Amino acid sequence: MPRRNLASFLSEMPDSLPLSSLVLPGTHDTMAFHGWPVSQCQSPSTPLWTQLQGGVRVLDVRLAVVDGLLFAYHGIYPQNTPFQTILAAVHEFLTAPPSSRETLVMSIKQEDFAKTPLPFFSKLVHDEIMRGPGGRAMWFLENRIPKLGEVRGRVVMLSRFGGNGDGWENGLEGLGIHPTAWPDSSREWFTWTLKGTLVRTQDWYNIPSFLSIPEKTELATRILLPPPDNAPNPVLNITFLSAASFPLAFPPLVAKGIGWPRWGFGIEGVNGRAGLWLLNQLGGPRTAPESDNNDEQRDEVSRQVDDVRIRGWALMDYYAEPDYGAVVPLLVECNYRGRKRGEEGWEY
Numbered sequence: 001m002p003r004r005n006l007a008s009f010l011s012e013m014p015d016s017l018p019l020s021s022l023v024l025p026g027t028h029d030t031m032a033f034h035g036w037p038v039s040q041c042q043s044p045s046t047p048l049w050t051q052l053q054g055g056v057r058v059l060d061v062r063l064a065v066v067d068g069l070l071f072a073y074h075g076i077y078p079q080n081t082p083f084q085t086i087l088a089a090v091h092e093f094l095t096a097p098p099s100s101r102e103t104l105v106m107s108i109k110q111e112d113f114a115k116t117p118l119p120f121f122s123k124l125v126h127d128e129i130m131r132g133p134g135g136r137a138m139w140f141l142e143n144r145i146p147k148l149g150e151v152r153g154r155v156v157m158l159s160r161f162g163g164n165g166d167g168w169e170n171g172l173e174g175l176g177i178h179p180t181a182w183p184d185s186s187r188e189w190f191t192w193t194l195k196g197t198l199v200r201t202q203d204w205y206n207i208p209s210f211l212s213i214p215e216k217t218e219l220a221t222r223i224l225l226p227p228p229d230n231a232p233n234p235v236l237n238i239t240f241l242s243a244a245s246f247p248l249a250f251p252p253l254v255a256k257g258i259g260w261p262r263w264g265f266g267i268e269g270v271n272g273r274a275g276l277w278l279l280n281q282l283g284g285p286r287t288a289p290e291s292d293n294n295d296e297q298r299d300e301v302s303r304q305v306d307d308v309r310i311r312g313w314a315l316m317d318y319y320a321e322p323d324y325g326a327v328v329p330l331l332v333e334c335n336y337r338g339r340k341r342g343e344e345g346w347e348y
Contacts (some may be wrong), residue, residue: 001282001333006055009332011101014347015149019156020197020236021344022148023224023334024105025327026058026315027051028242031072031079031086037250039077041242041317048086051319052093055328058105058313061086063125064112070124073111083128091133094153103151105177105313109160118163126167143173144195145236147345189223194236200227202239209248210267216243216254217273224312224334234344237312241270244317255317272322274314278330281308282337309338 004012013022029041030048046054063083064073070083090106093099110121130136140146140156157176165171165178172178179199180192185206192199202223207216220241227235244251259266314331339346 001329002336004329004332006328006332007053008099008102009055009335010057010103010148010152011099013148013335014345015147015152016345016347017148018145018197018234018345019103019105019148019151020145020234021311021346023311023331024057024313025055025319025331026060026105026313027056027319028060028240028315028317029074030056030059030061031081032062032074032077034079035074035077037252038244038246039074041074041251041255043318043320046320048089049093052089052099052104054320054325055332056319057103058107058315059086059090060107060109060315062109062111063121064110065116065121065124068124070128075111083125084132087129087132087134090155091138094134094138094155101152103148103154103156105156105158107158107160118161119166122162122165123167125161139176141169141174141176143175143178145177145197145234187219189219197234197236198227199236199238201237205240205243206245207243207249207254208245210253210258212243212249213254213257213267213270214273217241217270217277220270220314221274221277224310224314226309226311235311238315239312240315241274242315242317243270251317256321269321271316271318271327274316275322275327275330278310278327278334281310282330282333307338308334310334311344 027042032039032041033044034040062073063070072079072081090104094102108125129139138155140151140154146156159175159178160182162175162178165175168174177194183190185204187204189200189202200223202220204216204219220239223237223239242251243249243254255269255271257267257269257272261268316327319325319328
């Protein structure tokens with residue numbers, strides 16, 4: 001496969017593409033670097049800047065209020081990073097010349113809803129965004145799926161907070177992409193409609209144990225394929241490869257596995273299984289017929305590989321595992337496959 005520049009791969013994509021037709025690698029609980037093995041979801045060796053340079057384009061930011069300011073949290077466990085620090089890193093990335101044509105999606109979720117009133121949290125998010133680096137101009141806050149050309153150098157908000165939208169320009173229509181519902185750990189995909197786009201979401205995180213890793217992987221990857229009914233409307237797939245439960249499915253075990261599964265000792269994690277699935281989808285059949293008259297069959301193999309259409313936003317724990325982030329380049333490569341002029345906004 002070609003080597004892509006992960007720090008600026010979106011700059012190669014045409015402006016006409018809606019974000020729903022892109023494959024965007026993401027990190028679940030992007031800032032959860034502390035609290036191993038229960039609360040930590042990303043390695044401390046992969047801070048936010050490293051994630052951005054490594055191709056991560058969907059950020060899952062969980063926040064709580066501390067002394068009147070917003071800080072990264074995972075559940076009740078503090079992650080010690082102010083929201084302003086996150087905004088500063090994002091602004092630096094989006095204004096640096098090599099990555100100024102990139103775009104980011106930031107999901108924002110309230111972690112302290114049990115003690116902080118929802119309207120107060122919403123107001124703090126609004127105020128910190130407005131006074132933060134880049135200010136209002138850095139954000140796309142319309143409740144629709146934009147085209148890439150509309151949001152280069154900007155952050156698209158996915159708001160998992162907000163109540164009735166008080167205090168935001170245009171209310172609920174000014175909170176970015178705003179899900180109408182988000183069932184807690186639904187095993188089955190759930191769907192909602194956003195301005196004519198069908199959004200399919202998979203977020204089954206509370207798996208019974210590590211024995212459910214194969215099932216979790218199958219559900220989290222299959223949603224990235226086109227709907228079987230050839231839906232006439234655009235489709236946005238959002239999938240979480242992350243999962244956790246106490247005491248037999250902590251995040252590191254689910255994402256990375258345990259032992260030496262390649263040698264038959266241990267359990268392959270979700271990330272490794274998803275990587276193998278992507279390799280099989282992108283690589284097509286591993287062998288071609290060996291007869292002398294196999295040119296037509298070889299052409300068919302090549303066509304099937306080129307026609308692979310995997311789309312969606314995929315969020316991972318410990319995204320750099322296994323093999324030094326091998327899953328992210330595979331996801332990025334999907335953006336170059338299955339493209340046909342006149343479809344999905346593709347103009348090339």
